[in-house]
Amino acid sequence: FNTVRLAEFAWGLLEPEPDRCDFAWLDRAVDVLNAHGLRVVLSTPTAAPPPWLLAAHPDIAQVDEQGRRVGPGTRREACANHPVYQERSRRIVEQMAAHYGHHPGVIGWQTDNEFGCHDSARCYCPHCQAAFRAWLQEKFTHVDTLNRAWGGAFWGEVYTSWEEIPLPTRSRAQRNPSHLLDFQRFSSDVWRRYHAQQIAILRRRCPNHFVTHNLMGFFPDLNAYHLCEGLDFVSWDNYHYFGATPATVAASHDHMRGVLRRNFWVMEQQAGQINWSVYNPAPPPNFVRLKTYQAIAHGGDGVIYFRWRQARAGSEQYHSGLLDHAGRTTAGYEEARQIGAELQRLAPMLAGTAPRPKVAILLDYDSRWVLEEQPHNQLLRMNQPPDFVLPHPVLLMDREDEPDERFMTGRAWLAWQFLAPYIALWEDNIPADIVAPEADLTGYRVVLAPFLNLLRPAVVSNLRRFVQAGGALILGPRSGLKDEHNRLFTTPQPGPLTELTGSTVRFFDSLSPERSNELRWQESVTRMGRVSPVGFWAEVL
Structure with missing residues (x-):
């Protein structure tokens, strides 16, 4: 092993109360890893806003298609259009980037975590209503232009002002497909803009660090090409879910490489059983080794295993690690150790290579x-x-x-x-x-x-x-x-x-x-x- 990712959901630990940051525990971890020759990729922790923020501003939580406010106490519940969430996100990223921008052990950043995961790509709150209308006005300028583009004469959906245009919430009959498409484009653009704010801060504060984001393969709800503008390379989380085959995983690698037309990282490589699929069998022998070499063959320049040790608490207790919950090494650990030894010999031949399909x-x-x-x-x-x-x-x-x-x-x-x-x-x-x-x-x-x-x-x-x-x-x-x-x-x-x-x-x-x-x-x-x-x-x- 030579690289470790840290802090992807640690906002509540890094900022335990408003405007008071505590980096001491993370400093110790980064320093220990650096002393042992391990490089660190830090994550901006904005996918999991702290409880105090949601308690003070409960309307940060998203509203679903049926008009229901989602509950706090998990991750990915925040609306990217909420001005307080945006301001607080920028603040914690600024604080982290300023603190670790020149640390010799830090080599790069993963922004947030899996944008759009848990059906969070779209929100239907009042902030999104206002932002959607502004987005439409910027795109079409005149409401008559929108009516023609959307074919509003069908079913009499002809708007006379921007304030009349609703969010496409749950309805009795089918919504206008043009309306739905533009709302999907708008929702994807919301996260692109939110993402761009973090990228800009990291570029300014950490000019010598790379910036990436961990995508989810063929995840359909966000336009990955737009979302990843400004990154150095794409990363993704490779899990062999129930029903996946070697071909489906290969295709995911090739799409991730195709997003920015350059090599990628696997930021989360399954090291054993997962906890979230409909069936979660134990991988067969040499599974981790096979998946690692498959990633490399398709242009993977880095592979990070998820996770180091199986969590003893929280919602991912049944997600395997390189160590189990008792601290014992697993089959995935032994395979990863074998791969590390093999790659030391292969690295000179692999350096600088990339697939060049026709x-x-x-x-x-x-x-x-x-x-x-x-x-x-x-x-x-x-x-x-x-x-x-x-x-x-x-x-x-x-x-x-x-x-x-x-x-x-x-x-x-x-x-x-x-x-x-x-x-x-x-x-x-x-x-x-x-x-x-x-x-x-x-x-x-x-x-x-x-x-x-x-x-x-x-x-x-x-x-x-x-x-x-x-x-x-x-x-x-x-x-x-x-x-x-x-x-x-x-x-x-x-x-x-x-x-x-x-x-x-x-x-x-x-x-x-x-x-x-x-x-x-x-x-x-x-x-x-x-x-x-x-x-x-x-x-x-």
Whole structure:
């Protein structure tokens, strides 16, 4: 081991009462680690506001879609639009950065912890109501422009002032999909702005330290590309939840690398059993070693194991550590020790290396959000219950799976639209980046765009340049159906991309689980006359 992460939820310990900071305990920990040659990554502790802050300002706690104020006493309950929470967040980050900015043992910072976790990406409180209206006014300038963009004439949703526009709380009938999309964009932008404040403080106070944030793989509620602007690199928390496969974890690594188009860290690598999935089996032998090398192979420059010792109290008591609750070493510890010895020999050969795929898969957050609201097929929703399991032939996750193992669970569903083409490449050892549709596509030979439902003008221009330069673009289902305001194009699907494809979609079919179709390939195409199953969605050109 050479690096330790500290203090990610320690606000209540670092500032036990208003305006009184106590760094003595953390100073001792950092000094001890530094004396033994261990570098420290500190975390800004803002994901867990202290009890005194919520007691003094109970309206800091978020309001959910049904108008209910969430309770204090946990983490991720705060609204990022609340002015007191913003001010207090800036203050504790300033205090920490000033105190540790020049400590020789500190090398970098993790901002906050897992933005959006625990369904905290969206809030419906009065502060968010006012901020949403201001955000809309900044975007559209005139309310008449908003009415046209949202198609407000349908159901008579025509607004005459900004004050009339509600938050999209729980309603009897479906909300306007354009309204929902802009609220999702606004909510993601709220956390981007909140995050940017912390990044700016750390840059000013700690110019020689790196700054990162721990994402959650294919987490759908926040636009990771925007959220991570200004970071040195992305980190993420790698847990092999129930239903995950080597391919799904590989895809998560490649998406994390694709967010900033550079290597990443795994800030939390599972070292044993987890405590939060629907089933939490003990990992098999060499699991930790396998996961560590998989991360390195996909561009991981750092791997930190979570956690050092199993917690004796609190809500994560059943989350394994490198040491168990009695202080005994675990199988994960022994594997991590073996990896450390191996990497000492491998480090000179790995230093400065990075994957350079020739294939890219486009992941677009606007398209994810609009398809979640209007899937036209329940099985196209991302957020299935975590214990949801669906056997279906099109869900073969790995080549060696047996027919009765062809299933997908709720958590894997967060990314299945992007995993389908990824797994086809992965099975043939063809590496791929998973990147934003506006990303520079120079250097890729093939770009796949599965479920690129919504097309912004910049995306159309980017794909046009790529194809005109000789690249091969493969569009997936539902692509090119909607414009940037979530309205259907007036031209056939794929809309403005028709000039690139030379074909249009005549009609589509939404298939229930018990229905399927098949696609018979000509031998000249596949060299084997293969038959492929088709499920959930079919389009006829």
